[in-house]
Amino acid sequence: MDSSSEYLSLEEPNRAVHLWRYTPWKRVHPTGNIRDIPDEVSAPKLSLSCIEGEIPDGVRLIHGSGKVEGLPETDATTSSFMRAITEESSWTVEVDPGFNAGKTVVLEIDAGSSISAVHVCLKIGRHANLELVTLVKGDCEWMGLLRTGTSGEGSNTSDVVVNLMDGGTLLRVDAIHIDRDSQVTAGTISSGSEMTKSDLRYRMGEPGGNLNVLGSILSANEMSLDHHIEIHHDAPETYSRLDWHSACGGNSKTVGTGMLRVAEGSRGADAAQLFQNLLISESAQADSIPELEVSENEVVGCGHGTASGPVDEDQLFYLGTRGLSSEQAKSMLIAAFLNSTLTEMGSQEMHDWLVEMLSDDLVSLGT
Amino acid sequence: MSQSNEAREAVGDYKAGWHDPENSTIRFDFGLSEKVVRDISELKNEPEWMTEMRLKAYRHFVERPMPTWGNSEILDGIDFDNVCYFLRSSDETGESWEDVPEDIRNTFERLGIPEAEQKWLSGVTAQYESETVYHSIREDLESQGVIFLDMDSGLREHEDIVKRYFGTVIPFSDNKFSALNTAVWSGGSFIYVPKGVSVEMPVQAYFRINAKNMGQFERTLIIADEGSSIHYVEGCTAPTYSTDSLHSAVVELIALPGAHIRYTTVQNWSNNVYNLVTKRGVAHENSKIEWVDGNIGSKLTMKYPAVILKGEGSHAEVISVAYAGAGQHQDAGAKVHHLASNTTSNILSKSISKDGGRGSYRGMAKVMPKAENCRMNIVCDALILDEGSRSDTYPTMEVGNASAHCEHEASVSKVGDEQLFYLMSRGHTEAEALGMIVNGFFEPFTKELPMEYAVELNKLMALEMEGSIG
Numbered sequence: 001m002d003s004s005s006e007y008l009s010l011e012e013p014n015r016a017v018h019l020w021r022y023t024p025w026k027r028v029h030p031t032g033n034i035r036d037i038p039d040e041v042s043a044p045k046l047s048l049s050c051i052e053g054e055i056p057d058g059v060r061l062i063h064g065s066g067k068v069e070g071l072p073e074t075d076a077t078t079s080s081f082m083r084a085i086t087e088e089s090s091w092t093v094e095v096d097p098g099f100n101a102g103k104t105v106v107l108e109i110d111a112g113s114s115i116s117a118v119h120v121c122l123k124i125g126r127h128a129n130l131e132l133v134t135l136v137k138g139d140c141e142w143m144g145l146l147r148t149g150t151s152g153e154g155s156n157t158s159d160v161v162v163n164l165m166d167g168g169t170l171l172r173v174d175a176i177h178i179d180r181d182s183q184v185t186a187g188t189i190s191s192g193s194e195m196t197k198s199d200l201r202y203r204m205g206e207p208g209g210n211l212n213v214l215g216s217i218l219s220a221n222e223m224s225l226d227h228h229i230e231i232h233h234d235a236p237e238t239y240s241r242l243d244w245h246s247a248c249g250g251n252s253k254t255v256g257t258g259m260l261r262v263a264e265g266s267r268g269a270d271a272a273q274l275f276q277n278l279l280i281s282e283s284a285q286a287d288s289i290p291e292l293e294v295s296e297n298e299v300v301g302c303g304h305g306t307a308s309g310p311v312d313e314d315q316l317f318y319l320g321t322r323g324l325s326s327e328q329a330k331s332m333l334i335a336a337f338l339n340s341t342l343t344e345m346g347s348q349e350m351h352d353w354l355v356e357m358l359s360d361d362l363v364s365l366g367t
Numbered sequence: 368m369s370q371s372n373e374a375r376e377a378v379g380d381y382k383a384g385w386h387d388p389e390n391s392t393i394r395f396d397f398g399l400s401e402k403v404v405r406d407i408s409e410l411k412n413e414p415e416w417m418t419e420m421r422l423k424a425y426r427h428f429v430e431r432p433m434p435t436w437g438n439s440e441i442l443d444g445i446d447f448d449n450v451c452y453f454l455r456s457s458d459e460t461g462e463s464w465e466d467v468p469e470d471i472r473n474t475f476e477r478l479g480i481p482e483a484e485q486k487w488l489s490g491v492t493a494q495y496e497s498e499t500v501y502h503s504i505r506e507d508l509e510s511q512g513v514i515f516l517d518m519d520s521g522l523r524e525h526e527d528i529v530k531r532y533f534g535t536v537i538p539f540s541d542n543k544f545s546a547l548n549t550a551v552w553s554g555g556s557f558i559y560v561p562k563g564v565s566v567e568m569p570v571q572a573y574f575r576i577n578a579k580n581m582g583q584f585e586r587t588l589i590i591a592d593e594g595s596s597i598h599y600v601e602g603c604t605a606p607t608y609s610t611d612s613l614h615s616a617v618v619e620l621i622a623l624p625g626a627h628i629r630y631t632t633v634q635n636w637s638n639n640v641y642n643l644v645t646k647r648g649v650a651h652e653n654s655k656i657e658w659v660d661g662n663i664g665s666k667l668t669m670k671y672p673a674v675i676l677k678g679e680g681s682h683a684e685v686i687s688v689a690y691a692g693a694g695q696h697q698d699a700g701a702k703v704h705h706l707a708s709n710t711t712s713n714i715l716s717k718s719i720s721k722d723g724g725r726g727s728y729r730g731m732a733k734v735m736p737k738a739e740n741c742r743m744n745i746v747c748d749a750l751i752l753d754e755g756s757r758s759d760t761y762p763t764m765e766v767g768n769a770s771a772h773c774e775h776e777a778s779v780s781k782v783g784d785e786q787l788f789y790l791m792s793r794g795h796t797e798a799e800a801l802g803m804i805v806n807g808f809f810e811p812f813t814k815e816l817p818m819e820y821a822v823e824l825n826k827l828m829a830l831e832m833e834g835s836i837g
Binding site (some may be wrong): 017274288306 | 434765
């Protein structure tokens with residue numbers, strides 16, 4: 001069955017499940033008619049570069065994408081729809097085995113027309129060491145980003161996606177397989193688009209997988225940001241952490257839903273997820289639903305937590321005694337809150353570059 | 368072999384799994400229809416408004432689809448046409464145990480209810496199948512104006528109060544099972560505590576299903592007037608049959624300003640009972656509602672005690688434990704809605720899954736935009752004791768006010784090898800050690816129970832742990 005037929009064969013997603021509870025599919029769909037697969041979808045411009053210097057050998061952007069094995073198999077609504085509209089617009093970031101350039105590679109996706117969509121497939125070779133930032137920007141009414149991929153055995157990947165769109169809607173769908181003994185740091189930075197719906201799924205299908213999912217979410221003005229993160233432990237001795245920080249200002253609404261699923265047989269699984277929301281303005285809203293399904297008793301531990309609250313009064317007072325105005329102190333604390341996950345996403349080079357890029361947004365969020 | 372011995376052999380360790388021969392005075396045919404609803408109401412000689420409400424609820428029940436969340440696999444197994452919706456075992460409610468038919472009295476004696484009543488209770492109501500068969504209240508409480516009646520008598524004798532509050536906390540349209548309960552309710556408790564009266568010792572209700580394929584739909588309404596307090600305890604058991612029974616209750620609590628209601632449940636239905644219960648309380652200014660909820664039995668429990676914090680300064684407390692053994696799914700949890708400023712809530716949930724059982728926590732914690740300075744704290748701990756068992760946590764936290772401090776944490780783990788080793792090095796067998804660890808795990812719940820219940824629960828859990836290792 002091709003992707004279009006698969007999508008059309010599906011029923012309307014059930015709003016009783018948390019993936020669709022807060023931002024229903026109808027609101028995210030580019031035309032609002034969920035029985036429709038739009039024809040006129042343009043391909044955004046893609047380019048590969050480095051923060052410093054030339055692109056090293058061993059990493060390349062290739063037109064077209066192949067099938068990836070071992071991806072999580074749950075609700076197929078977003079993945080089948082995205083496959084259907086990106087058949088003509090798919091790319092692969094291919095990384096050679098043993099690649100280790102010590103540089104941050106940047107994949108820039110520039111969307112310009114009313115409806116754009118692209119499929120990016122990550123093929124990371126065995127024992128490769130990659131730091132990749134995917135930058136989504138442009139002025140587009142609706143942008144769809146499908147990312148599939150697998151980390152090669154024993155590889156170490158920092159995979160950071162930054163949303164800097166001028167407005168509009170972003171639908172991001174990730175399906176990533178973490179192979180044997182590989183480490184993946186999956187970072188999300190969201191500071192653009194009026195509406196974002198992310199459906200991020202990671203599966204550890206082989207022993208020894210190690211996943212660290214991080215989020216730094218800047219939610220301002222009238223933004224509506226809904227991130228759903230699924231982590232599947234389907235093999236023994238797998239490890240995952242999720243740390244998601246959202247700073248919520250203006251009249252914005254942020255939603256973080258997490259599903260941590262530990263299958264029977266995943267002995268020695270060690271999993272935890274934490275959602276933290278900093279409420280900056282009176283009319284901002286933050287919803288967190290970290291779900292946990294554990295079917296294995298021989299686990300190291302599985303847990304989750306969520307916390308929501310305003311900027312700490314004691315910390316504001318302390319900074320005030322050091323001569324900072326209340327606005328400066330508030331901005332500093334918001335930046336520190338978001339930076340605590342940002343610093344874990346990759347190298348110092350990448351961190352400095354990202355902070356510079358986001359500094360204006362951070363200042364405007366605190367005021 | 369006697370009938371009760373046969374039953375005991377069939378039910379194994381479930382001590383309350385025997386059944387008595389059925390001696391009903393009125394028994395409806397299986398199945399639900401508008402006529403059944405009208406007949407129940409007519410039989411009870413109810414006022415017209417109640418009949419109308421029942422009929423509206425019935426129509427809503429028929430139209431409303433089954434919930435698609437939760438364990439649909441088990442839930443869809445309910446055959447509503449194969450349930451008896453009304454069965455009267457005794458023509459009147461006894462005020463002394465001598466008035467209760469002998470076979471029913473024997474049942475409650477075996478369950479230890481009359482003994483407990485003498486020792487530590489302010490009042491007792493005992494429901495057998497659809498209706499209350501025994502009811503008593505201490506005279507001194509009665510003289511202070513405390514009303515403690517079965518719900519049918521409450522409607523007859525205090526229609527004005529019932530009409531004012533019935534269905535205001537949980538309307539029939541709330542969910543499919545609240546609609547079912549409103550349509551066919553029978554029995555349950557009606558309590559009114561006057562202003563400033565503090566009921567020191569708990570009142571207890573005991574619910575027993577005896578017949579096969581029985582549906583029990585009790586309805587409880589507790590109103591604690593300003594500055595009053597009450598502790599209500601309920602227990603439930605049923606015989607083990609190869610066919611399923613249905614228990615679908617609705618409990619409404621109203622804590623008026625400064626009042627305190629504690630509602631304790633020890634649910635130990637046999638493993639052929641669907642336990643689908645809606646419990647909710649409204650807390651007014653500076654009042655407090657506590658749900659202490661233990662779920663040990665049943666095939667599928669879906670129960671999420673809720674508190675609406677409507678008045679400023681009100682507080683909600685939910686302590687919930689669940690034990691899910693073979694073939695059981697305990698889908699329990701809690702809901703708290705902070706509607707007013709300076710409201711606080713604490714939720715503590717603990718569950719144990721064993722022998723392929725599944726324990727789920729499902730919760731909703733919500734702070735409304737106009738509720739300033741609210742605080743909530745939710746902690747869920749789960750133990751999985753063996754292979755094939757499962758534990759889930761589905762919490763939802765919606766925070767609409769920036770001044771709120773909200774925290775949730777959950778953990779799933781196994782019993783620590785070092786804990787077992789330590790206790791065994793002190794001379795305990797593995798089973799004893801595990802029993803002690805499990806009782807310790809449940810301690811925050813058991814310490815809130817009246818002593819007799821706590822002792823009984825500890826024994827029950829130790830029994831459940833036998834043979835679970837090695």
